[in-house]
Amino acid sequence: MADLPDAATCYELLARMMLIRRFEEEAGRQYQRAKAGGFLHLAIGEEATIVGTTSVMRDEDYLIGTYRTHGHAIARGTDPRHVMAELFGRVDGTSGGRGGSMHIFDREHRFMGGYGIVGGNLPLAAGLALASDYKGEDAVTVCMFGDGASNTGNFGETMNLAALWQLPVFFLVENNLYGMGTSVERHSAQTDLSKKAEGYGVPGERVDGMDVVAVREGVAEGIRAAREERRPTILEAFTYRYRGHSAADPEVYREREEVEEWREKDPTETFARRCLDAGVLGEREVQEARDKAEQAVVEAVEFADASPEPPLDTLYENLYAVTDTSGWYAVDERSPHPHRGEREDRMPDAARELAEAGAAYAGQPEGPRPNPAGRGDAQKGVEPEVAGEVED
Amino acid sequence: MATLRMREALRDAMAEEMRRDETVFVIGEDVGVFQGAFKVTEGLLDEFGERRVRDTPISENTIVGTGVGAAMAGLRPVVELMTVNFSLLALDQIVNHAAAIPYMFNGQARLPMVIRMPGGGGHQLGPTHSHSFEALYLQVPGLLVACPSTPADGKALLKAAIRDDNPVIFIEHESLYGSRGEVPDEGEEVLRFGEAAVRREGGDVTIVGVLKMAQVAEAAARALSHEHGVEAEVIDPRTLRPLDLDTILESVRKTNRAVIVEEGWPHGGVGANLATLITEQAFDHLDAPVQRVTGADVHMPYSKRLEQAAIPHEEHVVKAALATLEGSI
Ligand SMILES: Cc1ncc(C[n+]2csc(CCOP(=O)(O)OP(=O)(O)O)c2C)c(N)n1
Ligand SMILES: [Mg+2]
Numbered sequence: 001m002a003d004l005p006d007a008a009t010c011y012e013l014l015a016r017m018m019l020i021r022r023f024e025e026e027a028g029r030q031y032q033r034a035k036a037g038g039f040l041h042l043a044i045g046e047e048a049t050i051v052g053t054t055s056v057m058r059d060e061d062y063l064i065g066t067y068r069t070h071g072h073a074i075a076r077g078t079d080p081r082h083v084m085a086e087l088f089g090r091v092d093g094t095s096g097g098r099g100g101s102m103h104i105f106d107r108e109h110r111f112m113g114g115y116g117i118v119g120g121n122l123p124l125a126a127g128l129a130l131a132s133d134y135k136g137e138d139a140v141t142v143c144m145f146g147d148g149a150s151n152t153g154n155f156g157e158t159m160n161l162a163a164l165w166q167l168p169v170f171f172l173v174e175n176n177l178y179g180m181g182t183s184v185e186r187h188s189a190q191t192d193l194s195k196k197a198e199g200y201g202v203p204g205e206r207v208d209g210m211d212v213v214a215v216r217e218g219v220a221e222g223i224r225a226a227r228e229e230r231r232p233t234i235l236e237a238f239t240y241r242y243r244g245h246s247a248a249d250p251e252v253y254r255e256r257e258e259v260e261e262w263r264e265k266d267p268t269e270t271f272a273r274r275c276l277d278a279g280v281l282g283e284r285e286v287q288e289a290r291d292k293a294e295q296a297v298v299e300a301v302e303f304a305d306a307s308p309e310p311p312l313d314t315l316y317e318n319l320y321a322v323t324d325t326s327g328w329y330a331v332d333e334r335s336p337h338p339h340r341g342e343r344e345d346r347m348p349d350a351a352r353e354l355a356e357a358g359a360a361y362a363g364q365p366e367g368p369r370p371n372p373a374g375r376g377d378a379q380k381g382v383e384p385e386v387a388g389e390v391e392d
Numbered sequence: 393m394a395t396l397r398m399r400e401a402l403r404d405a406m407a408e409e410m411r412r413d414e415t416v417f418v419i420g421e422d423v424g425v426f427q428g429a430f431k432v433t434e435g436l437l438d439e440f441g442e443r444r445v446r447d448t449p450i451s452e453n454t455i456v457g458t459g460v461g462a463a464m465a466g467l468r469p470v471v472e473l474m475t476v477n478f479s480l481l482a483l484d485q486i487v488n489h490a491a492a493i494p495y496m497f498n499g500q501a502r503l504p505m506v507i508r509m510p511g512g513g514g515h516q517l518g519p520t521h522s523h524s525f526e527a528l529y530l531q532v533p534g535l536l537v538a539c540p541s542t543p544a545d546g547k548a549l550l551k552a553a554i555r556d557d558n559p560v561i562f563i564e565h566e567s568l569y570g571s572r573g574e575v576p577d578e579g580e581e582v583l584r585f586g587e588a589a590v591r592r593e594g595g596d597v598t599i600v601g602v603l604k605m606a607q608v609a610e611a612a613a614r615a616l617s618h619e620h621g622v623e624a625e626v627i628d629p630r631t632l633r634p635l636d637l638d639t640i641l642e643s644v645r646k647t648n649r650a651v652i653v654e655e656g657w658p659h660g661g662v663g664a665n666l667a668t669l670i671t672e673q674a675f676d677h678l679d680a681p682v683q684r685v686t687g688a689d690v691h692m693p694y695s696k697r698l699e700q701a702a703i704p705h706e707e708h709v710v711k712a713a714l715a716t717l718e719g720s721i
Contacts, residue, residue, distance in 0.1 A: 037515070037516030037694075037696055038515060038516035038517045038518060038521075038694060039517060039521070086694075089516070089694055089695035089696055089697075089698075090695075095694075097693070097694060097695035097698070098518075098519070098693045098694055098695065098698070099518055099519070099694055100516060100517075100518040100694030100695075101694075102517075102518055102520065102521070103518055103519065103520070103694070115520070116477075116517075116518065116519075116520030116521050117477070117478070117481070117520050118450050118478075119450065120520075148449070148450045149450065151449030151450050151451050152450055152451060152481075153451065153453055153454070153481070179449075179450055180421070180422050180426060180429070181422050181425055181426030182421070182422060182425065182426065182447055182449075186425075186447060187447075187448075187449045187450070188449065252425065252426070252427070253425050253426060309695060309697050310693070310695050310697065310698050312697065312698070312701050314698075315688060315690060315693070315698055315701055315702060316688075316689070316690055319689075319690055319691075332657075332658045332686050332687070332688050332689045350711070354707065354708055354711065355701045356701070357705060357707035357708070358700045358701040358702070358703060358704075358705050358707070358708070359697045359698070359700050359701040360700070361700040361703075361705060362696040362697040362699070362700040
């Protein structure tokens with residue numbers, strides 16, 4: 001077993017993992033209360049893989065991930081209040097409410113995005129690494145994705161390019177044993193995912209993704225190889241999501257006992273215990289980390305709740321980098337007569353009325369919400385009526 | 393007749409065709425053990441087993457390509473793409489192969505395959521999960537395009553699609569899966585592409601609504617009647633290729649006005665295409681320019697308010713219909 005780092009680092013690792021855990025639990029609750037909408041993919045159980053990875057990254061390094069990345073952004077340093085505000089679809093969200101849970105982004109902390117398209121982030125990682133290389137910078141790109149994503153065409157194509165061009169990129173497979181309801185054995189001929197890119201020139205290792213210290217060591221070596229030797233590698237971290245794939249997953253594909261077994265290896269619990277046993281942290285510090293997480297999450301919800309809804313006249317903002325689109329024809333009926341791209345705050349009254357008429361539908365009553373706690377809990381009785389409640 | 397939800401009607405269509413024809417099989421992500429992301433394939437694995445209900449890895453382009461190959465060799469694959477959004481990853485196989493092969497090889501290979509995919513906005517799924525691509529697939533020669541709005545049409549058209557020897561893009565709407573409707577029993581379905589349904593008769597303005605927008609058009613027609621004394625004729629084309637242009641033109645010749653409603657983007661949309669056809673074929677009958685109602689020209693925002701502002705609603709349709717009547721009421 002890898003040695004524990006110093007006390008301050010241990011505290012930081014534990015505090016981050018606890019914060020993510022509490023954030024995700026709260027996100028699940030807020031989803032049930034219909035404060036957050038869409039699909040909600042929680043990373044509860046995967047905290048050690050996330051925090052172990054980010055804890056050995058430099059500020060200048062890039063991180064890019066999937067649609068299950070509230071925790072990744074927070075681990076990178078994004079204020080949980082802004083992540084929660086994004087889930088609430090508010091102006092203070094990480095993307096001003098445009099992206100939602102699946103599309104968190106924080107340029108300042110070099111969290112280069114969560115992406116809703118499985119495997120879509122892999123080529124982007126190669127591009128980020130290419131940019132660092134091109135500019136002669138030291139930054140490494142860390143690309144995280146699921147076991148299921150290793151079956152996309154993007155996987156093979158990106159591995160080849162990364163190895164061929166010796167890009168400073170490091171890949172981490174968050175192997176939580178399932179891509180939605182399909183287990184690794186049923187979706188991948190090569191079940192040792194650390195070997196899956198070997199033929200492309202990207203070798204790999206496996207690590208216990210529930211052990212934050214082990215993840216740290218594995219990732220540190222991968223990042224070093226990328227930074228110093230321009231040698232892309234893969235690390236396969238074994239982890240587990242306790243909750244369903246998303247909020248409305250009846251989990252028919254796995255046994256309750258399996259979930260229980262993994263819960264025994266809980267990353268925060270085991271790490272806290274280890275730190276206590278080794279005398280690196282005391283009960284008081286563990287409790288303090290827990291309390292701080294609690295407080296941060298309560299504040300995040302208050303902040304998100306108080307943040308305004310995006311104004312309707314921002315609907316077209318940031319579609320293009322140019323702010324002056326005069327001379328461009330806009331043709332949707334919110335501008336009933338073709339018009340020369342006047343600014344939306346000066347849009348014709350008729351157009352404004354139409355936007356408002358549409359937005360009024362947002363105020364309609366909510367149906368019952370499935371419980372993202374997964375099987376058993378409040379899942380029963382909720383019919384998979386509406387898309388958002390069934391799953392992508 | 394039975395009252396079924398859309399998802400059940402579609403499932404029955406697949407099950408009945410699988411019982412009838414051994415070459416029909418279902419292939420897609422999480423269609424088996426998981427019972428389908430939207431539960432449309434529920435029960436199929438139990439009845440037909442893993443040989444005919446095949447869970448795949450997340451590999452859209454390869455799933456469709458495998459379907460193309462299997463169809464070339466005489467099977468009738470029903471490919472489920474989890475959503476329209478992910479069909480973009482398979483666009484290469486759909487356009488360069490599925491649509492082109494019959495023509496490119498001069499009819500030596502036929503592609504009796506169906507590619508089902510649900511889409512549409514309204515559930516706060518954000519920019520990567522809310523696409524409406526009826527227009528995109530309509531544009532590709534060689535593809536048939538179906539977009540049913542009722543359970544009865546869903547079942548009848550899916551059965552027709554499975555029996556058809558052409559590649560069919562079968563577009564479903566995520567928020568219609570739970571909607572109920574009367575569905576004829578097996579053997580009594582109307583199984584034809586290229587037949588529009590007149591959902592409501594009226595003499596003042598023709599409203600064509602595509603997919604879920606057929607329902608929005610009907611709601612708008614009721615409002616027009618109650619609040620403005622305007623009687624709209626509502627047409628649901630049901631298939632965009634082939635398109636029942638005759639029914640639409642006949643209506644426009646009667647009403648002299650047309651509004652086309654779709655959820656997708658305005659540029660190069662279904663409405664843009666149809667407006668041109670109407671203008672070309674019935675110019676002399678038009679008393680006003682054809683109006684289009686579309687989704688906003690942006691990527692679907694997550695915020696509920698912004699999202700709803702970006703989706704066409706009854707009010708938009710009413711306004712457009714009234715615009716065609718300006719000066720005459
Ligand atoms: C291209 C594409 N296909 C399908 C989906 C639907 N989908 C979302 S998550 C998911 C499973 C991904 O599994 P994995 O990569 O193991 O990540 P995990 O969810 O387990 O973190 C699927 C099939 C998608 N978002 N994008
Ligand atoms: Mg997985």
